[in-house]
Every structure is written in structure tokens, then in C-alpha cells.
Amino acid sequence: MSSKMHFLTDGLVKNNPTFVLVLGMCPTLATTTSAMNGLEMGLATMFVLILSNIVISLIAPVVPDKVHIPVYIVVIATFVTLLELLMKAYVPDIYATLGLFIPLIVVNCIVLGRAEAFANKNGIGASALDGVGVGLGFTLSLTVIGLVRELLGSGSAFGYKLLPGDGILAFVLAPGAFIVIGYLMVLFNKYLKK
Amino acid sequence: MAAKSNLVNMVLCLTLVCLVCGGLLGAVNSVTEDIIAETAQKNLVASIAAVLPEGGELSESQTSDAAGIGEYYVLSTDGAPVAYAVKSTTNGFGGALTLMVGVLPDGTVYNTSVLEHSETPGLGAKCTEEESLFRTQFKGFKGRLAVKKDGGDLDAITASTITSRAFTLAVKQAVELVSSLNGGQDNE
Numbered sequence: 001m002s003s004k005m006h007f008l009t010d011g012l013v014k015n016n017p018t019f020v021l022v023l024g025m026c027p028t029l030a031t032t033t034s035a036m037n038g039l040e041m042g043l044a045t046m047f048v049l050i051l052s053n054i055v056i057s058l059i060a061p062v063v064p065d066k067v068h069i070p071v072y073i074v075v076i077a078t079f080v081t082l083l084e085l086l087m088k089a090y091v092p093d094i095y096a097t098l099g100l101f102i103p104l105i106v107v108n109c110i111v112l113g114r115a116e117a118f119a120n121k122n123g124i125g126a127s128a129l130d131g132v133g134v135g136l137g138f139t140l141s142l143t144v145i146g147l148v149r150e151l152l153g154s155g156s157a158f159g160y161k162l163l164p165g166d167g168i169l170a171f172v173l174a175p176g177a178f179i180v181i182g183y184l185m186v187l188f189n190k191y192l193k194k
Numbered sequence: 195m196a197a198k199s200n201l202v203n204m205v206l207c208l209t210l211v212c213l214v215c216g217g218l219l220g221a222v223n224s225v226t227e228d229i230i231a232e233t234a235q236k237n238l239v240a241s242i243a244a245v246l247p248e249g250g251e252l253s254e255s256q257t258s259d260a261a262g263i264g265e266y267y268v269l270s271t272d273g274a275p276v277a278y279a280v281k282s283t284t285n286g287f288g289g290a291l292t293l294m295v296g297v298l299p300d301g302t303v304y305n306t307s308v309l310e311h312s313e314t315p316g317l318g319a320k321c322t323e324e325e326s327l328f329r330t331q332f333k334g335f336k337g338r339l340a341v342k343k344d345g346g347d348l349d350a351i352t353a354s355t356i357t358s359r360a361f362t363l364a365v366k367q368a369v370e371l372v373s374s375l376n377g378g379q380d381n382e
Contacts, residue, residue, distance in 0.1 A: 033315040034315065037315075059211075062207070063207055064198065064200070064203045064204045065198065065199050066199035067199065067207060071207060074208075074212055074215050075215065078215040078218060078219060081219055082218070082219065085219075085226045085230075086222070088226065088230045088233075089225075089226035089229040089230050089233070090229070092230075092233045092237070100312070169317070172315055172317065173317075
């Protein structure tokens with residue numbers, strides 16, 4: 001089993017979806033206005049990623065080559081819709097902030113990307129671990145971006161006010177997202193990715 | 195890896211996958227449907243209660259053709275209306291802004307509550323903070339319902355004039371509906 005653990009850590013650093021693969025930028029830019037939003041969006045994506053990786057690794061051998069993309073999309077869309085229904089029913093508060101971006105997980109290139117690049121060539125265990133790893137990497141990245149933007153933009157972290165004043169407005173808005181992601185990407189690739 | 199494609203197995207595979215997925219979604223939907231409807235109802239009741247004075251009897255939802263008004267509820271004691279809760283929608287900065295506005299029969303705003311919004315976080319979204327200066331000025335407000343920039347009596351949220359205008363307009367729609375309702379009742 002320990003030989004498989006690298007699938008898990010790969011997603012965090014070497015294949016970090018945000019800073020290295022640069023996939024799924026749309027939800028990354030849009031939902032990271034605060035650390036909490038980033039964390040929740042990351043977890044939602046991780047849920048879909050793990051389940052779709054597992055199912056796709058199971059059905060990949062029997063799916064005819066020419067229709068594999070439509071089949072994967074149907075599988076992913078099913079899990080996203082499931083997630084949407086469950087969130088609406090059990091965590092309506094989180095759904096209220098993220099609702100708009102949940103359906104967009106269907107077209108999040110991370111999910112289809114991992115299905116294509118990993119799950120359809122690997123076994124169920126490795127695929128599940130890859131889902132967890134990449135999911136965690138995505139969650140971590142979104143949370144860090146959200147944290148930086150929240151700190152600079154409104155002087156708080158996870159909703160707790162840390163700095164006095166209103167902060168630098170631009171960081172809450174779209175330009176701030178690009179700036180923060182750019183700098184974090186530089187730092188990440190300089191210090192962590194060897 | 196993937197099986198060789200031919201017409202039969204492609205059609206079969208897609209049909210099968212869609213059937214399974216459709217069935218699964220149908221099953222989950224039938225479980226969550228009631229819970230979702232219940233939460234929506236609970237939120238609606240809570241938002242109505244939040245914008246109205248306590249006591250009295252609440253009517254069933256009534257519809258109106260007035261612009262931006264979805265539905266409204268009348269709170270009455272002994273048959274006389276004491277307040278109205280009006281669901282009012284306008285265009286905010288990021289999309290529809292829907293409020294529940296409590297209005298007294300003389301046109302005074304009792305309280306407001308945000309039902310749905312997609313305003314900018316950290317800017318326009320401040321209109322959801324009930325304790326903010328922007329929101330508290332609506333409590334018991336009677337006067338020119340417009341932001342100061344437009345010649346009214348209300349302070350706008352800093353750097354969120356569009357949201358403030360939309361919010362104020364939504365309240366105005368509600369107040370206008372109530373005054374038109376009361377105008378109608380005078381004739382009865």
C-alpha cells in the first residue's frame with residue numbers, strides 16, 4: 001500500500017491542479033473571495049473527483065473508445081447533480097454562497113482531466129487515492145488563495161476580523177484573484193516543486 | 195484498455211450508463227425534494243417573521259401584477275391589516291436582488307430582509323449585513339426612498355451605489371404596492 005501513497009502526495013505538490021497543472025481556473029478565480037468559500041468549493045470538487053475517478057476506473061475497460069468522453073461526462077454530471085441536490089437539502093447555507101458554481105464542476109477540467117489522464121488507465125484504489133490527492137491539492141490551493149485575498153481585501157481570516165479597516169478592495173474583486181494566483185504560483189514553483 | 199467501438203456496443207453502453215445515472219438521480223431527488231421544499235418554506239416563513247411586527251394573523255400568499263413584486267402577505271389583527279410583507283425583486287449589480295420588505299399600512303418601512311442576491315462579496319454584499327448602517331436606516335423609515343446621490347434621504351453603501359440603488363428601489367416598490375393596496379381598500 002505504501003507504494004501507492006505517492007498517488008496521494010502527487011496531487012498535493014507535483015500535480016497540484018491550481019499551481020502546476022493550472023486547471024479549473026474558472027471556479028478558482030470566482031469562488032476564492034474568502035478562505036471559507038475556497039475551502040468549501042475545494043471540498044465539493046474533491047467529492048465529485050473521488051467518486052468520478054472510482055466509477056470511471058471501474059467502467060473504463062468496457063466503455064467503447066469512441067464514446068468514452070460522453071460516458072465520462074454523464075458520470076461526472078450525475079455526481080455533480082447529486083452533490084447539488086444533497087447540498088441544497090442538508091447544507092442550504094453553503095449552497096446559498098456556492099450554488100452558482102456547483103453545476104460548473106461538470107465542466108471543471110480537473111475532473112475530466114483526471115478521468116482522462118489517470119482513472120481510465122489505473123485501478124480503483126490508485127484512482128481513488130489520486131482523487132483524494134488532487135482534490136486535497138485543489139482544496140488547499142483554493143483555501144490559501146481565499147485566505148490571502150480575504151486578509152488583504154477585508155482584513156479577516158475565515159470570517160474573523162484580524163486587521164482593522166476595510167482592506168484593499170481590489171483583492172476581493174476579480175483583478176485581485178489574478179494577482180494573488182500569479183504571485184502564489186511563482187512562490188509555489190520556486191520553493192515547493194523541485 | 196478501452197473496448198473496440200462498434201455501433202451496437204456504443205449505443206448499448208451509452209444507454210446503460212444514462213439509465214443507471216438517471217435512475218440514481220431520480221432516487222436521490224425523491225429523497226431530497228421534500229427536504230429542499232421544507233427548507234425553502236422555513237426560510238420564507240422566517241424572513242416574513244423577521245420583517246413584520248409580532249402577533250396577528252398572516253394571510254396566504256397573494257400575487258400582484260406590479261413590477262418587481264412576486265407575492266405579498268398581509269398581517270392583520272381582528273380583520274384590519276397591521277402590516278404587509280412584500281417580496282420585491284430588482285436588478286442588483288450581479289443579478290437579481292430579492293428582498294422581503296415589511297411595510298406598515300401608512301407606508302412606513304418596518305424592516306427588510308435579503309432573500310436572494312448575487313452582489314459583490316465585500317462590497318454590495320454588505321447589504322446582507324443586518325446590523326450595518328445601510329440596513330438599519332431602513333427600519334422605521336418614512337421619507338424619500340432614494341439614495342442621497344439621487345436626491346433621497348438614504349446613505350448608500352460606500353463604492354456600491356448600484357447595489358444601494360437596487361436595494362432602495364426594491365423597498366420603494368414594496369411601499370408603493372402597499373400604498374396602492376390601501377388606496378384600493380378605501381373604496382370598499
